[in-house]
Amino acid sequence: MPLSMVQEGDEVKIHCVGCGFGLKRRLCDLGLYDGTKVQIVKNDISGPIILKVKDSKLVLGRGQALKIMVEEGGRE
Amino acid sequence: MAKTFKIALAGNPNCGKTTLFNNLTGMRQHVGNWPGKTVEKKEGSFTYKGRKIDVIDLPGTYSLTAYSIEEVIARDYIIEQSPDIVVNIVDACNLERNLYLTAQLIELGANVVLALNMNKFACRKGLKIDEKKLSELLGIHVIKIEAVDKTGKEELIESVLKTTSSGKKSENRITYGREIEEHLAQLEEVVKGCIVLNENISPKWLALKLIEKDKQVIKKVSDLKNGKEVLEKAGVIQKHLSEVFGEDVDAAIADARYGFIAGMLKESVEKPGIDKLTMSDNIDKIVTNRILGIPLFLIMMYLMFQITFTAAAPLMELVDGLMGFLAEQSIALLTSLACPDWLISLVADGIIGGVGSVIIFLPNILLLFLMISFLEDSGYMARAAFIMDRVMHKIGLHGKSFIPMILGFGCNVPAIMATRTLENKRDRILTILINPFMSCGARLPVYVLFVSAFFSNNQGLVIFSLYILGIIIAIIMGLIFKKTLFKGSSAPFVMELPPYRFPTFKGTVIHMWERGRVFLIKAGTIIFSVVLVIWFLGSVPFGVEYASEQSVIGMIGKTIAPIFKPLGFGTWQASVSLIFGVLAKEVVVGTLGTLYGVAEEGLGTVLAQTFTPLTAYAFMVFTLLYIPCVAVLAAIKRETNSWKWMWFSAAYLTAVAWVGAFIVYQGGLLLGFG
Numbered sequence: 001m002p003l004s005m006v007q008e009g010d011e012v013k014i015h016c017v018g019c020g021f022g023l024k025r026r027l028c029d030l031g032l033y034d035g036t037k038v039q040i041v042k043n044d045i046s047g048p049i050i051l052k053v054k055d056s057k058l059v060l061g062r063g064q065a066l067k068i069m070v071e072e073g074g075r076e
Numbered sequence: 077m078a079k080t081f082k083i084a085l086a087g088n089p090n091c092g093k094t095t096l097f098n099n100l101t102g103m104r105q106h107v108g109n110w111p112g113k114t115v116e117k118k119e120g121s122f123t124y125k126g127r128k129i130d131v132i133d134l135p136g137t138y139s140l141t142a143y144s145i146e147e148v149i150a151r152d153y154i155i156e157q158s159p160d161i162v163v164n165i166v167d168a169c170n171l172e173r174n175l176y177l178t179a180q181l182i183e184l185g186a187n188v189v190l191a192l193n194m195n196k197f198a199c200r201k202g203l204k205i206d207e208k209k210l211s212e213l214l215g216i217h218v219i220k221i222e223a224v225d226k227t228g229k230e231e232l233i234e235s236v237l238k239t240t241s242s243g244k245k246s247e248n249r250i251t252y253g254r255e256i257e258e259h260l261a262q263l264e265e266v267v268k269g270c271i272v273l274n275e276n277i278s279p280k281w282l283a284l285k286l287i288e289k290d291k292q293v294i295k296k297v298s299d300l301k302n303g304k305e306v307l308e309k310a311g312v313i314q315k316h317l318s319e320v321f322g323e324d325v326d327a328a329i330a331d332a333r334y335g336f337i338a339g340m341l342k343e344s345v346e347k348p349g350i351d352k353l354t355m356s357d358n359i360d361k362i363v364t365n366r367i368l369g370i371p372l373f374l375i376m377m378y379l380m381f382q383i384t385f386t387a388a389a390p391l392m393e394l395v396d397g398l399m400g401f402l403a404e405q406s407i408a409l410l411t412s413l414a415c416p417d418w419l420i421s422l423v424a425d426g427i428i429g430g431v432g433s434v435i436i437f438l439p440n441i442l443l444l445f446l447m448i449s450f451l452e453d454s455g456y457m458a459r460a461a462f463i464m465d466r467v468m469h470k471i472g473l474h475g476k477s478f479i480p481m482i483l484g485f486g487c488n489v490p491a492i493m494a495t496r497t498l499e500n501k502r503d504r505i506l507t508i509l510i511n512p513f514m515s516c517g518a519r520l521p522v523y524v525l526f527v528s529a530f531f532s533n534n535q536g537l538v539i540f541s542l543y544i545l546g547i548i549i550a551i552i553m554g555l556i557f558k559k560t561l562f563k564g565s566s567a568p569f570v571m572e573l574p575p576y577r578f579p580t581f582k583g584t585v586i587h588m589w590e591r592g593r594v595f596l597i598k599a600g601t602i603i604f605s606v607v608l609v610i611w612f613l614g615s616v617p618f619g620v621e622y623a624s625e626q627s628v629i630g631m632i633g634k635t636i637a638p639i640f641k642p643l644g645f646g647t648w649q650a651s652v653s654l655i656f657g658v659l660a661k662e663v664v665v666g667t668l669g670t671l672y673g674v675a676e677e678g679l680g681t682v683l684a685q686t687f688t689p690l691t692a693y694a695f696m697v698f699t700l701l702y703i704p705c706v707a708v709l710a711a712i713k714r715e716t717n718s719w720k721w722m723w724f725s726a727a728y729l730t731a732v733a734w735v736g737a738f739i740v741y742q743g744g745l746l747l748g749f750g
Contacts, residue, residue, distance in 0.1 A: 028330045031334075042364055046466060047465055048465045048475065050364065056173055059462050059573055060570055064570065
C-alpha cells in the first residue's frame with residue numbers, strides 16, 4: 001500500500017522507497033528509509049502529508065508519498 | 077601571540093546552529109557569499125582568554141553527500157580549509173537523525189566536538205541523555221548547551237581548545253558490516269598505494285565515497301595521476317557488492333550508520349514509554365487543519381500588513397523629512413560655495429532625491445521583514461508552506477515557493493534572493509519570474525496618490541484590488557509558464573516541520589537585518605548609478621529645466637507617449653514618470669510632481685485635469701505590472717546568473733502590463749466608465 005493511502009494516526013513500516021535516486025538519498029538523510037517506522041500525522045484527501053519520522057515531522061508531497069510503499073503493523 | 081583558531085559550526089537546519097553562531101560572535105559577523113555560489117557564507121569571531129577565535133557558520137545540512145550545493149560547500153570547507161575544530165550542533169530532542177550528520181563528519185576525518193542543544197525541551201519530553209556515555213561511545217567530546225542563553229558556552233569553548241591541543245583526530249568507529257568492511261579495507265589499500273592525498277583526506281573516507289558512487293569524489297579522483305586504476309578497482313567492488321546486497325550499496329552503508337547510532341542511543345538515552353503529545357503537536361492540529369488552516373493564515377497576513385503600515389508611517393515621514401533637510405542643506409552649502417547649477421541639481425535632484433526616494437521605504441520594509449523573520453524563526457512559515465502547497469501545486473510549484481512570494485510584498489529583491497532555498501533550477505526561475513507581480517512596498521505610494529485623487533470613497537478597496545490583481549496575474553502567468561517554458565515537474569516536496577520555538581529577540585533582529593541590508597546595498601549601488609544616468613538624461617541639453625519637455629528624457633517621453641495612448645494615459649508626463657519609475661516604482665510620484673511643477677500635496681488636483689478615474693486605474697495597473705525596478709532586475713540577473721532571464725522578465729512583464737492596462741481601459745470604455 002502506498003504511504004499516501006495510510007490513514008491519519010496510523011503507524012506503518014516503510015517497505016520500499018520507490019522514487020528517484022536523488023530523492024531516495026535525501027529521504028534517507030532525513031531518516032526515512034526501508035524498514036523505518038513512521039506515523040502519519042496528517043493526511044487529507046489532497047495535498048501534502050505530514051509524517052513523524054524518528055523524532056521529527058516531515059512534509060511530503062502527495063506525488064512522493066504515492067511512490068513509497070509501506071506495510072501495516074508498524075506497532076510492535 | 078598564539079595563532080588564530082578556526083572553528084566551523086555544522087548541523088542540521090533548525091537545530092539552533094545560527095543561534096549558537098549569534099551567541100558566540102555577537103554582532104561581530106560578516107555575511108557574504110561562498111565564492112561562485114549563491115549560498116550565504118557567515119563568518120565571525122570572538123576573543124576567549126586572550127585568544128582570537130574565528131567562527132564560520134557552515135550551511136545547515138542533513139548529510140554530507142554531493143547532492144546539494146550546501147552539502148558540497150560544507151564538505152569542501154572542512155577538507156580544504158581544515159578548521160581546527162568542527163563544532164557539530166545537534167538537537168537533543170531528535171538525536172537519531174541529527175547524529176547521522178555527526179557520523180559523516182567523523183567519517184570525513186574532521187575533528188568534531190558535539191554540542192548537545194535544546195536539552196530543556198528534551199527533558200520536557202522525558203528524555204534522559206547520558207552525555208558522558210555518549211561521548212565515550214562516539215569517541216568525541218559531548219557538551220550540553222542551550223544556544224539561546226549562555227548555558228554550557230564556556231565548557232564548550234574549553235573543550236574545543238582541549239580537543240585541539242590533544243592533537244588527536246576523531247576516529248571512525250562505525251562498522252559497516254563484514255562484507256563492506258572487507259572491501260573497504262581493500263580499496264583503502266589501493267587508494268593509499270596509487271594516489272597521493274592531501275593529508276586532510278582520510279583514505280578510508282575516500283574509499284567509502286567511491287563505493288557510494290559519490291559523483292564529486294569520482295570526478296576529483298579521475299583527474300589525479302593513477303586515478304583511473306583506483307576507479308577501476310572501485311568499479312569492481314561496487315559491482316560485487318551490488319550483487320551481494322541486491323540493491324544500492326549506499327542504502328546498506330546508510331543502514332550501517334543508522335545502526336551504529338541506534339546502538340549508541342540505546343546505551344546512552346532513556347526514552348519514556350509513550351510519546352506525549354507536545355505543544356507543537358497541539359498547535360499543528362489547529363494551524364494545519366484543512367478547513368481552518370488557510371483562514372488563519374490569511375488573518376495572520378492581514379495583521380502583519382496592518383501593523384507594518386500603521387507602525388511604519390511615522391517613521392517614513394521622519395526619513396522623508398530627513399532627506400528634505402539634507403537636500404536643503406546641501407543646496408545651501410553648494411550655493412554658498414558658488415558651485416555651478418548643474419552640480420547642485422546633480423546632488424539635490426539626482427543623488428539625494430533619487431537615493432532618498434528608495435531609502436524612505438526602509439522603515440516599511442524592515443518592519444515587514446521583522447515580522448516575517450519572527451514567523452520564520454518560530455517555525456510557522458514551514459506550516460504556511462504546507463498549507464499553501466495545494467495552491468502552488470496548481471501552477472507547477474510547491475509550497476516552499478510560497479515564502480519568497482510573501483517576502484515580495486515587502487521588497488522583491490530579498491524575495492528573489494530567498495528563492496535560494498528551492499532545490500531545482502526550474503522551480504527557482506519560475507518563482508523568480510512571477511515574483512515581481514507581488515506588489516512591493518514601493519508601489520504603494522503610487523496607489524495612494526491616485527486613489528486619494530480619484531477614488532476617495534473606496535480607497536482601501538481599490539488598493540486591495542490591485543494587490544489581488546497582482547496575485548491573480550501571477551497565478552495566470554504561472555499556469556502559462558507551466559504549460560510552455562517549464563513543462564518539467566517541480567522538485568519533490570520534502571520539508572522538515574521544525575517544532576515551534578519562541579524566537580530570540582537578537583536572532584530575529586539579525587535575521588531581519590540580513591534582509592534589510594540587501595535592500596540598503598541596492599539603494600547604495602545599483603540605484604545610485606541609474607540615478608546618475610537618468611539625471612543626466614533629464615539635464616541635457618544643458619540649460620533646459622530639469623526633466624522638462626525639452627530635455628532628452630522629455631523628448632524620449634514624447635516619442636514613446638503614443639504607445640500608452642490606447643491605455644488612456646498618452647501624455648509625455650506620464651511616459652517620463654514611468655521611465656523614472658524603473659528606478660524605483662514610487663519615483664513615479666515624485667516625477668509627476670516635478671513635471672507638473674507642484675508639490676505632492678497639490679498633485680491630486682493637477683492630475684484630475686489629465687486623468688479620469690478609469691485612466692487612473694489603468695495607470696495603476698500598469699505601474700503594478702510593468703518592468704520591475706533596476707534593483708530587482710539586478711537581483712534576477714544575479715540569482716539566475718543569466719542576462720537572458722533578466723531581459724526576458726523585463727520584456728514579458730512590460731508586455732503583460734500593457735495588455736492588462738489595455739483591457740482595463742478599453743473594457744472600461746466599453747462598459748461606459750469613460
